[in-house]
Amino acid sequence: MFDKVLIANRGEIALRILRACKELGVATVAVHSTADADAMHVKLADESVCIGPPPARESYLNIPSLLAACEITGADAVHPGYGFLSENARFAEILASHGFAFIGPAPEHIRLMGDKIEAKRTAKRLGIPVVPGSEGAVSSDAEGLKLARAIGFPVLVKAAGGGGGRGMKVAPSENELSAALATARAEAKAAFGNDSVYIEKFLSHPRHIEIQVLGDGQGNAVHLGERDCSLQRRHQKLFEESPSPALNAEVRAKIGATVAHAIAEMKYLGAGTVEFLYEDGEFYFIEMNTRIQVEHPVTEMITGIDLVIEQIRLASGSPLALKQSDIAFSGHAIECRINAENPVTFVPSPGKISYFHAPGGLGVRVDSAVYQGYAIPPYYDSLVGKLIVHGKTRNECMARLKRALDEYVVDGVETTLPLFRALVRNPDIIDGRYDIHWLERFLADGGLKG
Numbered sequence: 001m002f003d004k005v006l007i008a009n010r011g012e013i014a015l016r017i018l019r020a021c022k023e024l025g026v027a028t029v030a031v032h033s034t035a036d037a038d039a040m041h042v043k044l045a046d047e048s049v050c051i052g053p054p055p056a057r058e059s060y061l062n063i064p065s066l067l068a069a070c071e072i073t074g075a076d077a078v079h080p081g082y083g084f085l086s087e088n089a090r091f092a093e094i095l096a097s098h099g100f101a102f103i104g105p106a107p108e109h110i111r112l113m114g115d116k117i118e119a120k121r122t123a124k125r126l127g128i129p130v131v132p133g134s135e136g137a138v139s140s141d142a143e144g145l146k147l148a149r150a151i152g153f154p155v156l157v158k159a160a161g162g163g164g165g166r167g168m169k170v171a172p173s174e175n176e177l178s179a180a181l182a183t184a185r186a187e188a189k190a191a192f193g194n195d196s197v198y199i200e201k202f203l204s205h206p207r208h209i210e211i212q213v214l215g216d217g218q219g220n221a222v223h224l225g226e227r228d229c230s231l232q233r234r235h236q237k238l239f240e241e242s243p244s245p246a247l248n249a250e251v252r253a254k255i256g257a258t259v260a261h262a263i264a265e266m267k268y269l270g271a272g273t274v275e276f277l278y279e280d281g282e283f284y285f286i287e288m289n290t291r292i293q294v295e296h297p298v299t300e301m302i303t304g305i306d307l308v309i310e311q312i313r314l315a316s317g318s319p320l321a322l323k324q325s326d327i328a329f330s331g332h333a334i335e336c337r338i339n340a341e342n343p344v345t346f347v348p349s350p351g352k353i354s355y356f357h358a359p360g361g362l363g364v365r366v367d368s369a370v371y372q373g374y375a376i377p378p379y380y381d382s383l384v385g386k387l388i389v390h391g392k393t394r395n396e397c398m399a400r401l402k403r404a405l406d407e408y409v410v411d412g413v414e415t416t417l418p419l420f421r422a423l424v425r426n427p428d429i430i431d432g433r434y435d436i437h438w439l440e441r442f443l444a445d446g447g448l449k450g
C-alpha cells in the first residue's frame, strides 16, 4: 500500500478520495489553486500545497506544479479524481517516469479509450455490441454520405477525441449532413485539437446505461452492475439510478458478463465504466471512461463496495480480491447532482453560501465539499454536491429522496434543487419511464415554469 497519496483535484471528489485514504491509513496531500485556499479538501488533508492561480490550466492542469508538489511532500502516488488530468495518458506516463504511481489504468488503455474510434474498434473485437456506424474516421463529405445512406438517417456525427457532448451533431437528413460534418469538425478541432470525426446511427429513444467494472491488470475483472444515467441536459447527466428501471437480473448478468470478460481480456487495471445506449432490448457501446465517475456512489450504495478504496488497492499492485459471486445487489439508489445554477436558465450562480443544511437520516448520503460561509468560486464546475439516497425498493428510495430534497437548504446562491423536487413528483420519473431525450423535452415544455 502507498504511504502518501496526492489528490490532484478539488471539490467533492477530492474530499471523497481523502476519506478513502483516511480509512486505508494512507496520508493525504491536497493541492489547490489560490481560489481554493479555503476549500474543505484543503482543511481536511494532512498537508496541502498551493499549485497556482485560479485558472485550471495554471493550477489543476499544471503538470510541472503537480510534480513539484509530489517531490516536496514525498507523496508516492497521485489520484486524479475525475475531469482535469484523470484521462490524460501523458500525465500518467510523466508520473511513472518520475517514480510516482498514477491511481488509474495503464497509459495505453487511457489513450486507447480516449480515441473513440479506436475504443469502438476494440469493443467490437472483444465481443461488445456497438452502435452501427463508420468503421473509422470519415475523411470526406462523399464518404460520409455513402456511409450515412447505408446506416439510414438520422445519423450522428461525433468527434473521435470527444467528451462532454462536444463535437456532436445530428444530421436528420442528407441535406444537413455536410453542415453537421463541418460543425462537428470545427468544434472538435477547437475543443480537442483533433478534427477527426465519425458517423453513428442516431438512436431516437435510447436509455444511457453504463456498466461499472474493476480490473487488476492481471486478467481478473468483475462488473458491479449498471447505472441508468438517461436524465441528461446537453449530454450532461443530472440524475442517476441503479438498478435501471429498464433491466432485469437476467439482462444485467448477461451484459455484465460480456463486459467483465472484455475487461479481463484487455488486462485493464483499476475502475472503469463502459457506456451503452440501450434501445428496444439491445445494447450499443458508445465509449469507456477510464476513471472514477461522478455517479459512482449509486453503485457503492447497492453493492456496499467502496470503489475509491478498490482503485487505490488495485493501483498499489494488489490483485482483485473480489470474485463476481461476491458482488450482491441490494435495494435501489438514486443520485441527484445539485448545481449552483438557476434551475430554469441553468446560468451558474457562484457566490457565498449564507446558510447550509444537508439532509440526513437512514439511507441518505451527501457527497459535498461546501459548507456554510463557503464562497463557490466562479472558475470551476458548479457542483454543490451530490445527494445519494438508498432504499430497499425503488418506491422507498423515491419517497426518501423526496423528503431529503425537501430538507436540503442552500441559501445565498441559486441551485437546481427546485428542478429535482419537481422531477421526483413527475409521474414519468416516478414510474421510471424516461429516455435520454426526456429531460430536454420536459425543459422545452416549460420545465419548472410549465
Ligand code: ADP
Residues within 6 Å of the ligand: 131, 156, 162, 163, 164, 165, 166, 200, 201, 202, 203, 204, 206, 208, 232, 235, 275, 277, 286, 287, 436
Ligand atoms: P461524450 O464523450 O461527449 O460524453 P458519448 O459518446 O458518451 O459522448 O455520448 C454522450 C451522450 O450523447 C449519450 O449519453 C447520449 O445521450 C448521446 N448520444 C451519443 N451517441 C448517440 C447516438 N448514436 N444516438 C443518440 N444519442 C447519442
